[in-house]
Amino acid sequence: MDEAFVPLSELVANLGSSPADLVDEDSGVHTYVTRFEIEVPVELDIGVDEHNRLFVGSIPPLYAVDTSLRPSYHRIRFVAERTEHSDGR
Amino acid sequence: MADENTAWQLEDFVDSLVVELDKTRETLAVKAVNKPLSYSVKELSLDLNTFPSYDGDQVRFVTAQPGQEGASKITIHLNSITDQQVRATTKLPGAQTDIPIARIPVDKATKKKLRRLGIQSVDDLEHLRQKNVDLGQVSDGDIDYSQLNKQIQKSRRDQQPPQVKSISLGFDEDSVPYLSIEGRHLSVDPAFPPVAAVNRRVAQVLSRGDGELRIRLEGQLEVDNELILALDEYSVVKVNVKAR
Numbered sequence: 001m002d003e004a005f006v007p008l009s010e011l012v013a014n015l016g017s018s019p020a021d022l023v024d025e026d027s028g029v030h031t032y033v034t035r036f037e038i039e040v041p042v043e044l045d046i047g048v049d050e051h052n053r054l055f056v057g058s059i060p061p062l063y064a065v066d067t068s069l070r071p072s073y074h075r076i077r078f079v080a081e082r083t084e085h086s087d088g089r
Numbered sequence: 090m091a092d093e094n095t096a097w098q099l100e101d102f103v104d105s106l107v108v109e110l111d112k113t114r115e116t117l118a119v120k121a122v123n124k125p126l127s128y129s130v131k132e133l134s135l136d137l138n139t140f141p142s143y144d145g146d147q148v149r150f151v152t153a154q155p156g157q158e159g160a161s162k163i164t165i166h167l168n169s170i171t172d173q174q175v176r177a178t179t180k181l182p183g184a185q186t187d188i189p190i191a192r193i194p195v196d197k198a199t200k201k202k203l204r205r206l207g208i209q210s211v212d213d214l215e216h217l218r219q220k221n222v223d224l225g226q227v228s229d230g231d232i233d234y235s236q237l238n239k240q241i242q243k244s245r246r247d248q249q250p251p252q253v254k255s256i257s258l259g260f261d262e263d264s265v266p267y268l269s270i271e272g273r274h275l276s277v278d279p280a281f282p283p284v285a286a287v288n289r290r291v292a293q294v295l296s297r298g299d300g301e302l303r304i305r306l307e308g309q310l311e312v313d314n315e316l317i318l319a320l321d322e323y324s325v326v327k328v329n330v331k332a333r
Contacts, residue, residue: 009112016117018128036128044137046102046152047095054101056109072153072160075136080128 005045005057008076015040016080034082041073096142096149103165106135110167134166146201187212188244195240202232211241242278243323249274251320256330258310259303266306267295268316268330275302278321286317 001007015038022031045057061073113130120127138153138160153160188211190203206224208214214237217224224232253272260266268287276283276297285292285304288311295303302318310332318326 007112008106008109009116012110012113012130012133013116016113016128016130018120044152046097048097054097054105056102056105069156071155072138072157074138074152076133077135078133079131081131083127083129 001047001049001055001057002045004062005043005059008056008058011042011058011060011076012078016078032082035079037077037079039075039077042076043071044074094151094154096151098147098149099163102150106133106165106167131169132167134164137163137165139163188241188248193237193240193244195237199232199237211244214241246277246321246323249277251275251277251324251326253318253326253328256316256328258306258332261295268292268304268306270302270304270316270318271300273300275299275320281321283321284319286315288314289317 019033019036040060042058042060047055049055061071110130110133117127117129139150140153140160141148141150190200190209193211224234251272251274253270255271257269258266259269276299283294283297283302285294287304287306290307292307293305295305312332314330314332316328316330320326
């Protein structure tokens with residue numbers, strides 16, 4: 001995989017990091033996000049590794065520069081939901 | 090981008106995507122151990138710009154490269170389903186005795202037609218036969234089931250080929266001499282009576298079983314004797330029996 005790219009799982013895990021809770025101690029309000037949806041253009045590097053397995057490398061657009069040769073932007077969208085823990089957390 | 094823009098099949102791509110999504114879930118699950126709030130990915134969709142090609146057998150895709158225009162768009166949606174839904178919509182992995190269609194010695198065109206009918210293994214074919222589905226009819230007569238059935242029998246038989254372990258001389262109650270052939274899977278096809286020849290003369294098969302065959306001996310054995318056995322339509326065993 002090209003070194004500029006990361007496995008798709010890393011991209012999604014990083015983009016889907018838990019948003020911090022919004023806490024207002026004075027008014028006693030604790031707000032948290034229950035569901036979020038992210039949609040971004042991505043560049044993809046799809047190839048076959050030495051074990052004959054298909055790999056999917058991905059990276060959001062690297063440069064905000066308008067060039068004559070435009071990268072081919074694919075699009076990824078995912079939905080993440082807050083998970084309830086069995087121990088009540 | 091990588092230097093080589095490899096063509097890929099949709100099945101392989103979706104497999105990789107599912108693996109990547111599982112890895113994401115595992116990462117988020119680890120994070121969840123120490124965090125009061127955690128999130129899990131429920132849905133994922135991907136729009137891909139690709140150039141599809143069809144070689145008459147398979148559809149392959151090449152990912153669009155920078156500067157390339159006119160690409161087709163494929164959208165892949167992955168949704169979470171429950172384990173109950175998985176059980177209801179997925180066939181259990183093949184049993185040990187099941188044989189994938191790819192391993193049956195039939196021509197490529199028949200394999201392709203079977204795949205298109207959703208038949209992946211011999212067990213799938215067996216299931217259709219039990220349901221009285223006429224494959225000849227649904228494939229416009231392109232699939233010859235009797236021929237296919239022979240190949241299936243052969244593939245099944247190849248998993249348990251006949252093995253001869255030892256040969257000895259014996260006498261029955263009437264003192265009639267016989268050769269006892271011991272081994273495994275000696276009676277693989279109930280519809281095929283074994284045929285034996287001792288020193289190029291057909292000999293009577295007295296009894297047959299999976300572990301032993303008894304062949305009647307006419308006359309005296311010579312010092313070197315040639316025994317030829319046809320145990321089913323795919324196997325002929327030739328053994329040299331020395332009399333001591």
